[in-house]
Amino acid sequence: xxxxxxxxxxxxxxxxxxxxxxxxxxxxxxxxxxxxxxxxxxxxxxxxxxxxxxxxxxxxxxxxxxxxxxxxxxxxxxxxxxxxxxxxxxxxxxxxxxxxxxxxxxxxxxxxxxxxxxxxxxxxxxxxxxxxxxxxxxxxxxxxxxxxxxxxxxxxxxxxxxxxxxxxxxxxxxxxxxxxxxxxxxxxxxxxxxxxxxxxxxxxxxxxxxxxxxxxxxxxxxxxxxxxxxxxxxxxxxxxxxxxxxxxxxxxxxxxxxxxxxxxxxxxxxxxxxxxxxxxxxxxxxxxxxxxxxxxxxxxxxxxxxxxxxxxxxxxxxxxxxxxxxxxxxxxxxxxxxxxxxxxxxxxxxxxxxxxxxxxxxxxxxxxxxxxxxxxxxxxxxxxxxxxxxxxxxxxxxxxxxxxxxxxxxxxxxxxxxxxxxxxxxxxxxxxxxxxxxxxxxxxxxxxxxxxxxxxxxxxxxxxxxxxxxxxxxxxxxxxxxxxxxxxxxxxxxxxxxxxxxxxxxxxxxxxxxxxxxxxxxxxxxxxxxxxxxxxxxxxxxxxxxxxxxxxxxxxxxxxxxxxxxxxxxxxxxxxxxxxxxxxxxxxxxxxxxxxxxxxxxxxxxxxxxxxxxxxxxxxxxxxxxxxxxxxxxxxxxxxxxxxxxxxxxxxxxxxxxxxxxxxxxxxxxxxxxxxxxxxxxxxxxxxxxxxxxxxxxxxxxxxxxxxxxxxxxxxxxxxxxxxxxxxxxxxxxxxxxxxxxxxxxxxxxxxxxxxxxxxxxxxxxxxxxxxxxxxxxxxxxxxxxxxxxxxxxxxxxxxxxxxxxxxxxxxxxxxxxxxxxxx
Numbered sequence: 001x002x003x004x005x006x007x008x009x010x011x012x013x014x015x016x017x018x019x020x021x022x023x024x025x026x027x028x029x030x031x032x033x034x035x036x037x038x039x040x041x042x043x044x045x046x047x048x049x050x051x052x053x054x055x056x057x058x059x060x061x062x063x064x065x066x067x068x069x070x071x072x073x074x075x076x077x078x079x080x081x082x083x084x085x086x087x088x089x090x091x092x093x094x095x096x097x098x099x100x101x102x103x104x105x106x107x108x109x110x111x112x113x114x115x116x117x118x119x120x121x122x123x124x125x126x127x128x129x130x131x132x133x134x135x136x137x138x139x140x141x142x143x144x145x146x147x148x149x150x151x152x153x154x155x156x157x158x159x160x161x162x163x164x165x166x167x168x169x170x171x172x173x174x175x176x177x178x179x180x181x182x183x184x185x186x187x188x189x190x191x192x193x194x195x196x197x198x199x200x201x202x203x204x205x206x207x208x209x210x211x212x213x214x215x216x217x218x219x220x221x222x223x224x225x226x227x228x229x230x231x232x233x234x235x236x237x238x239x240x241x242x243x244x245x246x247x248x249x250x251x252x253x254x255x256x257x258x259x260x261x262x263x264x265x266x267x268x269x270x271x272x273x274x275x276x277x278x279x280x281x282x283x284x285x286x287x288x289x290x291x292x293x294x295x296x297x298x299x300x301x302x303x304x305x306x307x308x309x310x311x312x313x314x315x316x317x318x319x320x321x322x323x324x325x326x327x328x329x330x331x332x333x334x335x336x337x338x339x340x341x342x343x344x345x346x347x348x349x350x351x352x353x354x355x356x357x358x359x360x361x362x363x364x365x366x367x368x369x370x371x372x373x374x375x376x377x378x379x380x381x382x383x384x385x386x387x388x389x390x391x392x393x394x395x396x397x398x399x400x401x402x403x404x405x406x407x408x409x410x411x412x413x414x415x416x417x418x419x420x421x422x423x424x425x426x427x428x429x430x431x432x433x434x435x436x437x438x439x440x441x442x443x444x445x446x447x448x449x450x451x452x453x454x455x456x457x458x459x460x461x462x463x464x465x466x467x468x469x470x471x472x473x474x475x476x477x478x479x480x481x482x483x484x485x486x487x488x489x490x491x492x493x494x495x496x497x498x499x500x501x502x503x504x505x506x507x508x509x510x511x512x513x514x515x516x517x518x519x520x521x522x523x524x525x526x527x528x529x530x531x532x533x534x535x536x537x538x539x540x541x542x543x544x545x546x547x548x549x550x551x552x553x554x555x556x557x558x559x560x561x562x563x564x565x566x567x568x569x570x571x572x573x574x575x576x577x578x579x580x581x582x583x584x585x586x587x588x589x590x591x592x593x594x595x596x597x598x599x600x601x602x603x604x605x606x607x608x609x610x611x612x613x614x615x616x617x618x619x620x621x622x623x624x625x626x627x628x629x630x631x632x633x634x635x636x637x638x639x640x641x642x643x644x645x646x647x648x649x650x651x652x653x654x655x656x657x658x659x660x661x662x663x664x665x666x667x668x669x670x671x672x673x674x675x676x677x678x679x680x681x682x683x684x685x686x687x688x689x690x691x692x693x694x695x696x697x698x699x700x701x702x703x704x705x706x707x708x709x710x711x712x713x714x715x716x717x718x719x720x721x722x723x724x725x726x727x728x729x730x731x732x733x734x735x736x737x738x739x740x741x742x743x744x745x746x747x748x749x750x751x752x753x754x755x756x757x758x759x760x761x762x763x764x765x766x767x768x769x770x771x772x773x774x775x776x777x778x779x780x781x782x783x784x785x786x787x788x789x790x791x792x793x794x795x796x797x798x799x800x801x802x803x804x805x806x807x808x809x810x811x812x813x814x815x816x817x818x819x820x821x822x823x824x
């Protein structure tokens with residue numbers, strides 16, 4: 001470890017010493033959006049075959065020093081979300097302008113996630129997908145993760161109702177998928193089944209999804225991939241105050257959303273503010289009616305400040321997320337199948353005699369006293385500057401996540417779970433100058449965490465302190481049509497925690513954490529925690545460009561993930577999940593070896609991509625319901641299931657294909673098709689050929705096929721333009737490959753959902769920006785369905801039903817209306 005850090009330090013000093021003085025000739029220019037004519041900030045300007053580079057400022061302008069005696073050379077401009085361009089520079093001209101075309105997931109788009117610099121998709125061997133602002137704006141769904149799922153094959157979500165979606169990539173989720181917000185890893189007790197992603201759904205400008213190990217850049221918890229969300233950054237408004245307003249309504253759960261933004265800035269300094277609220281009642285379907293306790297009330301506030309100088313930029317951000325979220329448990333009357341509610345504590349609760357929930361509670365925006373209260377605070381800064389002929393990136397962030405889960409019907413102000421997680425994130429990397437067609441990056445990043453149980457009565461995880469550090473080296477060699485890239489990383493994680501005692505409070509009858517030295521009558525729930533994990537990650541990949549339109553890709557990567565705190569230490573009830581979790585302190589880190597092969601083509605009339613993967617995981621950790629010797633479920637807390645973590649080898653393999661037809665002769669028409677397939681198997685010899693009785697992994701999505709068609713209408717009225725009508729079909733096949741061992745999962749029937757909509761721009765004044773409107777109907781034919789990735793499917797207290805339906809079904813028909821109103 002020390003030698004590796006020394007190597008990085010020497011590399012930094014050597015590179016800084018290598019920096020050359022600026023040449024005498026200065027090339028200047030500007031970069032603008034070809035459609036809107038607006039300047040494009042943060043664009044990368046580079047000289048082909050040279051180690052010179054620059055960034056565009058807030059006005060899209062740049063300057064780059066070159067040798068005065070160079071006769072001619074090519075200038076390359078690359079901007080995220082735009083098609084890159086190359087221009088021949090002549091000795092007699094020092095000023096140039098670029099007009100870049102916006103793109104959506106083509107080979108000429110620049111991506112930043114999982115690489116050291118902004119890199120063209122066609123040169124990146126990793127399976128990565130970019131989701132543009134336009135795609136996000138033109139998709140209506142319950143939350144931002146569901147919106148990304150609709151736009152990225154291979155990305156799925158495990159759901160606990162409309163507002164709780166946890167990203168899964170190629171059959172892997174929880175702490176194996178790293179979620180980033182403006183480059184900062186999202187840390188919010190993501191181990192929990194019912195814990196969503198704490199971000200403002202209206203403040204995501206674009207996103208990128210890595211499908212495969214990204215441990216090289218991010219360390220532990222990126223073993224399955226990364227979902228990176230970029231917020232709206234401050235921009236130059238020429239000193240004018242820009243106001244934006246978004247309003248949204250969804251009929252199924254009567255979701256109301258409002259968001260207002262303010263922004264202003266000049267050539268160097270810019271800022272923006274956004275405040276959003278979302279509230280919804282219980283959602284409904286034709287099988288269950290309204291599903292009790294699935295409503296929510298969410299408030300967010302975001303502030304960002306940006307500085308852009310000649311050599312780089314700095315961004316500073318602050319955000320607040322506050323969510324009151326219902327906790328469904330699925331209890332019902334055995335005859336009428338109407339939902340019931342808990343009114344007694346667990347030791348006195350009679351599940352068969354709970355009162356039926358009145359209609360007024362089902363349709364109200366007021367939440368049940370049994371709910372979650374999640375607060376997430378974030379302060380962060382991202383900095384990127386040129387140093388000599390290289391680039392330095394510095395990241396620093398502080399997050400605090402406070403989670404309360406109220407589950408006591410006789411003491412509604414007493415939280416069952418009350419935990420506070422503080423996280424300090426840090427990162428430093430240096431992009432080395434390009435020499436002999438070789439570019440590289442050295443860096444270090446990690447985090448420090450402190451988790452504390454507050455005034456709760458259930459303690460599913462202990463208090464702990466975590467320190468994470470990782471150092472890495474990444475190199476890329478590019479010549480002609482061939483790009484080779486790879487790297488090496490070393491990680492170390494330390495977990496520390498004191499003895500954790502619990503005893504019963506004689507006044508309340510509830511358990512309490514004993515914080516003092518007096519432990520008389522207390523039980524040691526968590527003994528002293530002192531564990532360390534280390535891991536080496538690596539990757540090697542190549543891309544061969546058959547042409548500017550077609551590229552072949554291959555990549556092999558070794559991923560690393562340290563066991564999460566719940567997997568090694570769980571020993572109690574998670575009230576929001578209605579599950580008692582049992583961990584194992586003898587677990588080892590997970591290591592994956594994944595191979596990817598792919599081909600991508602961006603042709604004038606169509607885009608095609610195929611990606612095949614095979615992923616073998618050592619020490620794979622999964623959950624299985626605990627049963628006794630008679631095969632009956634073990635019940636530690638009445639009314640709650642008991643699950644135990646286990647560890648063995650696993651293998652996942654499959655493929656994704658995309659086919660997008662957009663004929664140049666048929667203006668405005670697009671036909672999109674995707675297929676995603678993943679199979680997951682336990683490689684524990686005890687379950688060889690056992691099928692559903694232990695051979696298959698849990699939460700594996702079925703075969704998914706989507707087809708979408710859209711047509712831009714040729715209407716150009718004074719008040720209406722850019723009208724697009726669209727429809728899509730989302731087919732999920734039957735899932736017969738499930739973990740049926742100990743009744744952990746059951747088979748899931750296939751289903752097909754049809755969605756249709758229209759969006760466009762409404763002009764309300766000659767000098768006023770257009771208003772954008774989206775009207776969409778999801779589940780147009782009101783299909784009753786259950787996804788095998790929905791936890792609500794398993795919220796059931798009976799083995800038989802008079803209606804023939806068990807568990808909770810997904811959302812029925814949902815009419816969505818969204819308006820985006822900008823003001824000058």
